[in-house]
Amino acid sequence: MKIVDVIEKKKKGLALTEEEIKFFIDGIMNGTVEDYQASALLMAVYFKGMNLDETTWLTKYMVESGEILDLSKISNNIVDKHSTGGVGDKITLMFLPLMAAADLYTAKLSGRGLGHTGGTIDKLEAIPNFRTDLSIEEFKNKVKEHKTAIAAQTLSLAPADGKLYALRDVTSTVDIIPMIASSVVSKKIASGANHIVLDVKYGSGAFIKTPEEAQKLSEIMVEVGKRLNRNICAVISSMNQPLGRAIGNSVEVQEVIEFLKGNMESDLKEITYTLCQTAFEKTGKCANKEEAWKYLDEMISSGKALEKFKEIVASQGGDVAIFDDYTKLPQASIKYEVKATCDGYVKNIDALKVAKACKNLGAGRDRKSDPIDYSAGIYLTQKYSEPVMAGETIAVIYTNKEETIKGAEELILEAFEISDEEPKAQSLIYKIIH
Numbered sequence: 001m002k003i004v005d006v007i008e009k010k011k012k013g014l015a016l017t018e019e020e021i022k023f024f025i026d027g028i029m030n031g032t033v034e035d036y037q038a039s040a041l042l043m044a045v046y047f048k049g050m051n052l053d054e055t056t057w058l059t060k061y062m063v064e065s066g067e068i069l070d071l072s073k074i075s076n077n078i079v080d081k082h083s084t085g086g087v088g089d090k091i092t093l094m095f096l097p098l099m100a101a102a103d104l105y106t107a108k109l110s111g112r113g114l115g116h117t118g119g120t121i122d123k124l125e126a127i128p129n130f131r132t133d134l135s136i137e138e139f140k141n142k143v144k145e146h147k148t149a150i151a152a153q154t155l156s157l158a159p160a161d162g163k164l165y166a167l168r169d170v171t172s173t174v175d176i177i178p179m180i181a182s183s184v185v186s187k188k189i190a191s192g193a194n195h196i197v198l199d200v201k202y203g204s205g206a207f208i209k210t211p212e213e214a215q216k217l218s219e220i221m222v223e224v225g226k227r228l229n230r231n232i233c234a235v236i237s238s239m240n241q242p243l244g245r246a247i248g249n250s251v252e253v254q255e256v257i258e259f260l261k262g263n264m265e266s267d268l269k270e271i272t273y274t275l276c277q278t279a280f281e282k283t284g285k286c287a288n289k290e291e292a293w294k295y296l297d298e299m300i301s302s303g304k305a306l307e308k309f310k311e312i313v314a315s316q317g318g319d320v321a322i323f324d325d326y327t328k329l330p331q332a333s334i335k336y337e338v339k340a341t342c343d344g345y346v347k348n349i350d351a352l353k354v355a356k357a358c359k360n361l362g363a364g365r366d367r368k369s370d371p372i373d374y375s376a377g378i379y380l381t382q383k384y385s386e387p388v389m390a391g392e393t394i395a396v397i398y399t400n401k402e403e404t405i406k407g408a409e410e411l412i413l414e415a416f417e418i419s420d421e422e423p424k425a426q427s428l429i430y431k432i433i434h
């Protein structure tokens with residue numbers, strides 16, 4: 001078999017066989033498929049798609065490209081959560097300590113920034129000395145001891161996804177439903193959880209633009225999970241506007257700590273609590289929303305969730321001094337305030353424009369080997385439905401690259417839509433697919 005023939009077949013819109021998909025994944029792993037050939041196949045899949053059988057085989061061989069964790073000796077109630085990617089999406093960093101505080105085990109394999117979206121691993125690496133390169137043994141031991149651990153994809157767990165993920169990031173091939181489905185589900189299967197809760201985003205700041213497409217992606221992931229014997233459910237929510245106020249690595253870690261201290265932005269609370277509630281219902285921890293949200297409020301007000309986050313940071317080598325002193329996190333040398341140009345209420349903040357501004361400030365990558373600037377970011381001082389006055393600060397830019405400020409300011413001003421009327425409160429959740 002030759003990879004060029006597999007690419008040609010997909011280019012013509014034909015379905016690949018199980019053998020061809022296995023050949024592709026094996027080739028990525030043993031180096032017989034070059035990056036440029038994998039990129040060509042990815043682009044062909046972008047235009048011609050993949051059916052459910054192809055997506056299932058792709059997922060299966062991505063899982064089999066590495067080890068599959070067996071956590072059954074620790075618990076049969078292990079939860080995992082994964083987002084399809086967003087802007088200001090720091091939910092994992094609140095979800096994990098809340099679950100651990102609720103005595104539920106989570107084992108989390110996460111990714112770096114992808115396309116315009118941020119990645120949990122990049123956010124955690126903003127914490128001085130935080131280690132995400134855990135070996136399998138370390139990962140398991142930490143889950144056992146602290147009820148949770150979070151690791152970057154290593155050579156051992158779903159490594160084929162790791163390679164494709166990095167390639168997709170820099171070849172404009174992220175927003176492909178079968179690729180997102182196989183990427184997410186393969187990581188979740190490899191990391192050994194038995195309850196998988198997916199946070200599926202749609203909107204300007206997501207890879208999937210409409211709720212209908214998000215539903216299609218969710219249904220595919222739930223079905224692929226079923227075919228590979230995993231119980232998956234998906235919470236679909238809007239990512240038209242950034243989540244929370246902070247976008248960027250260091251600033252987002254700071255916002256997470258504030259959340260766990262009880263200073264919760266309502267959008268972050270809605271998504272985090274709904275995902276935790278779904279996990280509680282799946283594991284039998286709580287019976288309904290009322291019970292779950294009350295329990296979560298207690299985990300926050302008692303300080304248990306904050307203590308758990310500290311424990312996670314300490315257990316993975318991170319500097320816990322950040323909890324009391326945010327200047328211990330990477331700091332940008334330039335802080336620049338963006339001012340409103342008219343009076344009114346914030347009707348919308350386009351997440352994609354804010355993400356692009358943030359990436360240009362240094363928070364994201366253009367090539368897979370690019371370093372990122374953890375201190376670069378944006379803080380939205382005004383959010384949806386809040387009043388603004390001309391000349392008032394609506395966002396703060398953090399960067400070390402002076403030449404990027406003007407472009408970022410323009411994008412932020414374009415992102416803000418100001419209206420005369422006060423917009424109504426809105427729920428971000430579209431649907432939950434079980």
Ligand code: URA
Nearest residue numbers: 084085179180183184
């Ligand atoms: N998250 C992933 O892990 N993979 C994708 O392809 C998109 C989001």
